[in-house]
Amino acid sequence: MGEMSGQVELIRGDMFDGPSDLVVIPCSTIPTITWFVEDRLRSFGIPEPLREMEPGQIDFADLGRASNIAQVAAYAASVIPPGSSSVDVIEKIGRGLSSYASSNPWVGRIACPLLGTGAGHLDPAESAVALARGYLSAAPDRAILRLFVLEDFIFSRIKTLLDSQLGTLRPEDSGKVAVADRPLRVFISYARSTSEHTAWVKAVAAHLRSAGIDARLDVWHLRPGMDVAQWMCNELAMADRVLLICDQLYAQKADGRHGGIGWEIRVIQGDLLQSQQSNPDKFVPVVVTEDITEGMPAFIKAVFCLHWPPARHKDSSMQDELVRIIYRAQEEAPPLGRPPAFVVGRTP
Template sequence: MAYVKLKFGNLFDEPTDLVVLPCSTGGTVTNFVANHLREYDIPHPRPGMHLGDVDVQPFDGAENVAQFAAFVASVENMTSTEEAIAEIGASLGNVTRQSDAIRRVSAPLLGAGAGGLDREKVIEALSRSFKETAAENAILTIFVLHRNVIERLKKKRLRESTGEQVIKGKQPTKEIEHTPIRVFISYSGTSPIHKQWVAKIATYLRSNGLDARLDQWHLRGGMDLSQWMANELQLADRVIIITDSRYRERADGRVGGVGWETMLVQGDMLSRSSDDNRYIVVVREDHFSSGVPTYLKTKYCIHWRTDSDESQMQSELLEELYNVDKAPPIGEPPVFV
C-alpha cells in the first residue's frame, strides 16, 4: 500500500522524485514558491488551470531537488475546497502508477494558506485520495513549516488511529508502516551483456518487494547524471555497488560518473560507523582482486563469478538486503553433573 507521512520543514530541503508546487488557477504562486522559482530559474505555472488540475513537467532547473515538478491549482479566487485537494491527491497518486521513476512525492499543506482550508481536512483529503490511486510502494510526504502545527497534527492523527482500540478496551498500538526498502544500484556499463545482467538483478529485487533503482529505468533523458546519482544516493536505504575490472579502474582513477560517485560514497562511508551495513559490494569478476576498487578492499564483498549459481547468488543478495539472521538458534545449555 501507499503511505503518507508528515514532516517538519521545507519541501526544498531534501531530494525527492516529484516536488509539488501550489498555484492558483490564474497561474500565480505564493512568495515562498516564487522565491524558489527565481532561485532555480524555473518558469511560472501556466495560467488558465482549473481548480484541482495537476501539471507535471521535468524540473530541469532544480535537479538537486527533484526530477519532476507538479504545479497544482489548489486555490481559486483566494479560496479552495476539500474536493479540489482530493482531486489533486488522486492525480498525484496516478502519476506514481504511470511513471516508475516517481515513488517519493513531496508536497506542502495545499489550500491551507491562501485557500483558507482547515489543515486537518487538507491532510485527510490529500492522504485518502493519494492512497486510493498511488502505486503500492509510493510515499507522499506532507511538509509543514511550523513545528507547533506539526506536533499538534501528529498527536491528532495518533489519537484518531488508536481511538477505536481504546473504545473497545484494547491496548492502543501504533501502526507500523512497511515501506519498501529503496535500493540504489551503482555499476559501470562495461558491455551490453553486463548491463543486461545488472538489469536482471534489479528486476529480481523488485519482484521480491524492493524498490531497486537503476539508471536504465529511472534516469530521465537530459538530466545531469552526476546530480541524479547524488539524489539517488541520498534517498537510498541501501546501496549495491557492482564492481568489475572497468569499475575498479574508473573508481581508482576518479574517471567519469563512477569516479564522481566514488567520492560521494567515500564521504558517506566515512561519516558512518564501522558496523554500518548500508553498502553491499558485489564483485563481478572471476578473479576477485581484479574487480575491487582500493577504497572497498576492507569491505565485505559478495564474489559473484560468471560461473556462479545465479539463483543461489540472488538469494544471498536478497538475504543481505533484508538483514536475514542466518545464525542457528541457541539451544539449552548442557546439564553438568
C-alpha cells in the same frame, strides 16, 4: 494490513531539505503564489507557474537548474482566488499525482506540502486526509507521497488523526495508509561492461523489486533530458542502500576516476565516510569476478563485500543472501546462556 496501493509518509520538516523525484508546488488557479513559496522557489532556482488552471489541475514541468531538488515540478492549483480551497479540490490533486506516478515508473518519492492550508485557509488535517484519500485511489506501490509539515503541533495533530483513521482513508476501505512506512530504496551502481553483464544486473534489480525493494536502475529511472550527474547525486542521497556491482571494468574506472563511474565514485567516497555513524552499511559492494581482487576497487578493500562469481550468477541462494543483507536479516548469534555449574564461582 490489507493490500495497499501506494503509501503516504508524514514528515516533520522542510520538503526542500533533500531531493525527491517530484516536488509539488502550491499555487492558485490564476496562477499566483504566496510570498513564502515565491521566496523558496527563488532560493532554489525553481521557475514560477505560468499558465492558468482549473481548481485541482496540475501542470507538470521538467526542472533543469533545480534538478538537485527534483527532476519534475508539479504546479498544483490548490487555491481559488481571492482565497479559498476545498477538500474536493485537494483530493483531485491527490488523484492527479497518483495518475502521474502510475504513468511514470521513475517516480518513487513525491514531496508535497499541506495544500490549501495557507492562502486557501483549509484546515491542515483536512488537507492531509484529502491528499491521502485521492492519492491512494490508484497510486502504484513503489511511489510514496511524502507530506511535509513544518510546525510540531500541527504534525502531532495530523499524525494522531491519520493513526486513528488508517482504515477509512481509502475510498473502498480495503487498505490502510502507511505513516512513515515505505519500501527500502536501493540505488544500483554498475558498469555496462558487456550486454550479458548488463542483462544480469537488470535481472538482479528485478528480483529485488519482486522482494519489495525499490531497486533504482538507470535503464528504468533515468529519462531522456535528465542531467545524468545530478540524477546520480539525487539517487545516492535518497537511497537507503547502494549496491556497488564491481567487475573488472568497474574497478578500473573507479580507480582511474574515468567516466561517469569515476565521478560517481568521488561522490560515493564522501558519502561513505559521512554515513559510517548514521548508516554504516548503506554501501554494499558486490564483487562479481572469479578472482575477488580483480573486481575490487581500491577504496572498498577494507569494506566487507558479497562475492558473487560468474559461476553462481544463476544461484538463487545468492539472490536470497543479497535480499537478507539489504533487509539486515542476516543470521543472528544464539542467545547467551548461563555459565556451566563446574565453572561457577571460579575467577577467570
